[in-house]
Amino acid sequence: xxxxxxxxxxxxxxxxxxxxxxxxxxxxxxxxxxxxxxxxxxxxxxxxxxxxxxxxxxxxxxxxxxxxxxxxxxxxxxxxxxxxxxxxxxxxxxxxxxxxxxx
Amino acid sequence: xxxxxxxxxxxxxxxxxxxxxxxxxxxxxxxxxxxxxxxxxxxxxxxxxxxxxxxxxxxxxxxxxxxxxxxxxxxxxxxxxxxxxxxxxxxxxxxxxxxxxxxxxxxxxxxxxxxxxxxxxxxxxxxxxxxxxxxxxxxxxxxxxxxxxxxxxxxxxxxxxxxxxxxxxxx
Amino acid sequence: xxxxxxxxxxxxxxxxxxxxxxxxxxxxxxxxxxxxxxxxxxxxxxxxxxxxxxxxxxxxxxxxxxxxxxxxxxxxxxxxxxxxxxxxxxxxxxxxxxxxxxxxxxxxxxxxxxxxxxxxxxxxxxxxxxxxxxxxxxxxxxxxxxxxxxxxxxxxxxxxxxxxxxxxxxxxxxxxxxxxxxxxxxxxxxxxxxxxxxxxxxxxxxxxxxxxxxxxxxxxxxxxxxxxxxxxxxxxxxxxxxxxxxxxxxxxxxxxxxxxxxxxxxxxxxxxxxxxxxxxxxxxxxxxxxxxxxxxxxxxxxxxxxxxxxxxxxxxxxxxxxxxxxxxxxxxxxxxxxxxxxxxxxxxxxxxxxxxxxxxxxxxxxx
Numbered sequence: 128x129x130x131x132x133x134x135x136x137x138x139x140x141x142x143x144x145x146x147x148x149x150x151x152x153x154x155x156x157x158x159x160x161x162x163x164x165x166x167x168x169x170x171x172x173x174x175x176x177x178x179x180x181x182x183x184x185x186x187x188x189x190x191x192x193x194x195x196x197x198x199x200x201x202x203x204x205x206x207x208x209x210x211x212x213x214x215x216x217x218x219x220x221x222x223x224x225x226x227x228x229x230x
Numbered sequence: 231x232x233x234x235x236x237x238x239x240x241x242x243x244x245x246x247x248x249x250x251x252x253x254x255x256x257x258x259x260x261x262x263x264x265x266x267x268x269x270x271x272x273x274x275x276x277x278x279x280x281x282x283x284x285x286x287x288x289x290x291x292x293x294x295x296x297x298x299x300x301x302x303x304x305x306x307x308x309x310x311x312x313x314x315x316x317x318x319x320x321x322x323x324x325x326x327x328x329x330x331x332x333x334x335x336x337x338x339x340x341x342x343x344x345x346x347x348x349x350x351x352x353x354x355x356x357x358x359x360x361x362x363x364x365x366x367x368x369x370x371x372x373x374x375x376x377x378x379x380x381x382x383x384x385x386x387x388x389x390x391x392x393x394x395x396x397x398x399x400x401x
Numbered sequence: 402x403x404x405x406x407x408x409x410x411x412x413x414x415x416x417x418x419x420x421x422x423x424x425x426x427x428x429x430x431x432x433x434x435x436x437x438x439x440x441x442x443x444x445x446x447x448x449x450x451x452x453x454x455x456x457x458x459x460x461x462x463x464x465x466x467x468x469x470x471x472x473x474x475x476x477x478x479x480x481x482x483x484x485x486x487x488x489x490x491x492x493x494x495x496x497x498x499x500x501x502x503x504x505x506x507x508x509x510x511x512x513x514x515x516x517x518x519x520x521x522x523x524x525x526x527x528x529x530x531x532x533x534x535x536x537x538x539x540x541x542x543x544x545x546x547x548x549x550x551x552x553x554x555x556x557x558x559x560x561x562x563x564x565x566x567x568x569x570x571x572x573x574x575x576x577x578x579x580x581x582x583x584x585x586x587x588x589x590x591x592x593x594x595x596x597x598x599x600x601x602x603x604x605x606x607x608x609x610x611x612x613x614x615x616x617x618x619x620x621x622x623x624x625x626x627x628x629x630x631x632x633x634x635x636x637x638x639x640x641x642x643x644x645x646x647x648x649x650x651x652x653x654x655x656x657x658x659x660x661x662x663x664x665x666x667x668x669x670x671x672x673x674x675x676x677x678x679x680x681x682x683x684x685x686x687x688x689x690x691x692x693x694x695x696x697x698x699x700x701x702x703x704x705x706x707x708x709x710x711x712x713x714x715x716x717x718x719x720x721x722x723x724x725x726x727x728x729x730x731x732x733x734x735x736x737x738x739x740x741x742x743x744x745x746x747x748x749x750x751x752x753x754x755x756x757x758x759x760x761x762x763x764x765x766x767x768x
Binding site: 233234235236237238239265266267268269270271272273274276277278288289290291310312313314315335336337349351352353371372373389390392393 | 448449450451452453454458459460461575576589590591594595596597598599600601602603604605606608610745746747748749750751752
Binding site for chain 1: 461536552621622
């Protein structure tokens with residue numbers, strides 16, 4: 128859920144949108160926002176699954192230190208989505224284990 | 231102090247403390263009440279008061295003391311307190327009702343003239359109230375000050391309103 | 402190899418403050434920050450700060466950040482963003498992995514005359530059954546989500562920890578439109594300021610002292626939390642379990658200083674739990690046991706933004722003095738005033754433990 132208006136922060140002035148694909152599905156994201164924020168705003172809270180027990184993981188530290196939020200971005204695994212901004216046409220996939228790379 | 235356990239001061243603790251205005255002063259007009267009872271390094275309230283009614287001095291951990299004779303009840307200090315701990319009470323509003331002004335940093339803001347639920351320091355609804363004024367001046371730096379009219383006997387108790395839903399009574 | 406007079410690692414309040422203080426006297430300063438924007442944690446602090454009115458009290462953290470960045474620009478402070486200090490080596494060499502405009506990376510080795518470590522602190526984690534579920538996160542992470550990213554991490558939230566961070570973030574979650582079903586605190590009393598607690602009590606948020614979290618439950622993400630009472634030994638009391646239906650659990654259990662770079666350059670450290678754990682020690686000039694390496698802000702002990710700002714000023718002044726941009730007498734006067742303000746900020750029951758710990762550090766640094 129987005130916070131469109133806020134007593135201290137005011138109205139959200141970010142109007143420019145970009146389109147990203149998450150596990151094949153197209154999603155509208157605000158230009159320049161962090162990947163994890165765009166996903167969360169669209170109800171997606173799982174970023175990856177662990178290697179052994181295949182358990183779901185989502186954002187934990189929010190500052191790029193814990194790696195719980197990593198996903199495969201444009202074919203590259205282990206991208207920390209809490210500190211990486213979206214780009215138009217970005218392809219984002221849930222990471223399984225240590226991630227697959229498309230090259 | 232029970233505040234350390236419960237997170238709020240009781241009416242009795244405050245009314246009996248030397249920081250609370252006298253009934254005599256209450257009956258003269260609006261007066262600020264600074265509900266700040268712990269030694270924290272902080273003094274924006276002292277600097278905010280044009281009438282020098284709030285004293286902290288040095289060190290700035292001193293608990294603020296309001297001089298009830300110097301305070302004219304202008305309410306400018308309400309928005310300046312980072313702890314949102316200052317309120318303005320007017321027991322002279324009418325025969326049956328009084329006014330309480332408090333900082334309110336939430337959306338939606340209440341609408342003037344609407345009826346709201348007035349809460350005590352514990353967050354419990356103890357009365358209904360009518361919104362008399364909602365001020366959100368630039369100098370308040372986004373701390374709106376809401377004034378409501380409530381039954382006089384609730385004035386030592388009520389310190390805010392129950393937060394509003396998006397749909398009703400909102401701006 | 403590049404040469405810079407002063408390299409400051411970390412562009413938060415303490416680093417920027419040190420940069421401004423040194424640069425305004427003519428020192429050549431480079432600030433390196435790993436984020437896309439400098440300002441450290443200030444950009445998520447949307448509340449008005451406490452402290453002395455003479456020094457930015459009553460102003461919101463976000464506005465202090467903007468002011469600081471303007472000052473840094475005014476005094477010609479060079480800033481490298483998206484750049485990580487991967488190491489600092491003997492004789493004040495800093496290795497920075499710089500990300501360039503085209504997203505490629507370049508390793509820069511900088512020979513500095515003075516290095517300031519302003520790397521801050523990171524949140525502690527509290528582990529409990531189910532803590533790995535999506536929806537469980539640090540309170541700071543939740544604060545970033547709501548105040549910087551403008552997205553709610555959940556609609557019904559349980560806050561763990563009643564220190565100032567737990568209380569303030571609870572308030573900010575309410576402002577963002579979430580419901581906070583409660584704040585739990587394992588100690589028998591509330592950790593943070595009474596006025597912060599009072600705000601959230603007025604908003605109807607219960608504070609459960611002597612309580613801990615037993616478990617977070619959910620299939621793919623948090624659906625409910627089980628909390629229980631603890632005895633005076635902080636052990637769970639059977640039969641006191643309570644279920645809270647929440648979709649997010651935020652953990653505010655303190656911070657620990659990020660001291661890796663200080664250790665890399667052999668700065669002596671002390672273990673001081675009142676300051677967050679292992680901290681590199683410093684003298685009255687904020688200089689470490691390693692000449693030319695200065696330390697400022699939360700990395701020297703977890704405190705607040707206003708102490709970080711003052712420590713930054715102190716180091717910036719000391720550095721300008723050491724590099725002869727300011728006279729001994731002028732520096733002495735300025736440093737004296739800063740120490741007076743620092744001592745004032747550490748007074749009172751909430752600052753006592755930190756004051757003692759900091760005095761401990763200064764004493765041990767003399768040895």
